[in-house]
Amino acid sequence: MNKRISDSSLMNEVFLNRWSPRSFSNRPVAEEQLAAIFEAARWAPSCYNEQPWYYVYETDGENRQDILNIFTERNRQWAQRAPVVGLVIARTTLEGGSGRTRDFDVGSATMAMLIQATMFGLYAHLMGGIHVDDAHELLDINPEEAKIICGFVIGHLGNPTTLPEPLQKMEQPNTRKAASEFAFKGTTVNFTDSS
Numbered sequence: 001m002n003k004r005i006s007d008s009s010l011m012n013e014v015f016l017n018r019w020s021p022r023s024f025s026n027r028p029v030a031e032e033q034l035a036a037i038f039e040a041a042r043w044a045p046s047c048y049n050e051q052p053w054y055y056v057y058e059t060d061g062e063n064r065q066d067i068l069n070i071f072t073e074r075n076r077q078w079a080q081r082a083p084v085v086g087l088v089i090a091r092t093t094l095e096g097g098s099g100r101t102r103d104f105d106v107g108s109a110t111m112a113m114l115i116q117a118t119m120f121g122l123y124a125h126l127m128g129g130i131h132v133d134d135a136h137e138l139l140d141i142n143p144e145e146a147k148i149i150c151g152f153v154i155g156h157l158g159n160p161t162t163l164p165e166p167l168q169k170m171e172q173p174n175t176r177k178a179a180s181e182f183a184f185k186g187t188t189v190n191f192t193d194s195s
Contacts, residue, residue, distance in 0.1 A: 004173050018118040019173035020125040024082035025158040028059065033120050034084065037154065040116035044109035047098040050091075053109040054146065056139060057086030066138055071151050072129040078163055079127070082153035087135055088126070091146050106149060117154055124154045 004016040041053060058064040060083075067085045068076055079085060090106040098105075110126065117124045128150050135141075135148040160171040184190065 004175075007178060014115055014118050016173075018114055019123070021123050021157055021160075021171060022078040022125065022167050023158040023160045023163050023171055024078070024123070024153065024155040026081050026083060027156045028083045029122060029154060029156070033117075033122065034059075034154070036120075037113050037116045037122075040112040041109040044105065044112045046105045046109075047101040048096075050094055050098040050102075050105070051109075052091040052094055052098070052102045053106040054089035054091065055086055055113075055152075056089065057084055057152075059084055067151075070130050070135045070138060071127065072131065075127045075129045075151065078167060079125070079151070079153045081158060081162065082125075082155040084154040086152050086154075087130070087139070088149040088152060089139075089141070089146050090149050092143070093145050103149070110149075110152075121156075122154055123157050124152055127151045127153075 004019075006016055038055060041055070042051075044051075044053070046052070056067070058067050064085060067087065068080055070087065071079050071085075088106065088110055090102050092099075092102070094102050114124045114126075130148065130151045132148050136143055139148075141148070160168050163171060181190075
């Protein structure tokens with residue numbers, strides 16, 4: 001597995017250790033850890049303290065398969081092994097500044113969750129590959145009141161050989177652009193795509 005290396009010796013390793021695997025063990029996540037993961041989201045920055053984030057999740061309850069069915073088939077084939085499956089939701093009835101920053105706030109809260117999970121030695125994977133209309137129907141949510149952002153799974157790292165062969169080859173942390181490619185001092189931004 002590739003070891004990520006930061007260009008800054010000051011950065012906390014939790015950011016390097018966070019990545020999105022597809023191989024999960026079916027070992028349960030402790031309830032106390034799961035509670036702390038959602039507690040981390042609670043303390044994320046929020047415009048006007050609106051806290052527009054919502055999470056629906058399941059572990060081993062009767063609604064687990066309902067949530068898994070929201071994931072696309074490609075995602076469901078690996079996500080079904082993860083002990084925690086869920087959906088990220090953003091309230092859309094906000095106005096003014098908090099409406100404009102809603103998705104940013106939900107992303108901040110979700111990143112707080114991911115970092116807390118990583119600090120426990122757990123892994124999470126967010127996925128845009130979901131059936132959004134089916135998700136709104138399952139949760140009985142009016143899209144004008146809230147929107148489903150993505151799906152997620154949380155769990156312990158599993159054996160990559162449990163994945164279909166094409167996914168096994170992808171099962172390692174990926175690289176990132178250098179900070180110099182997206183952080184610019186001054187007022188000039190260079191949007192050149194170097195990927």
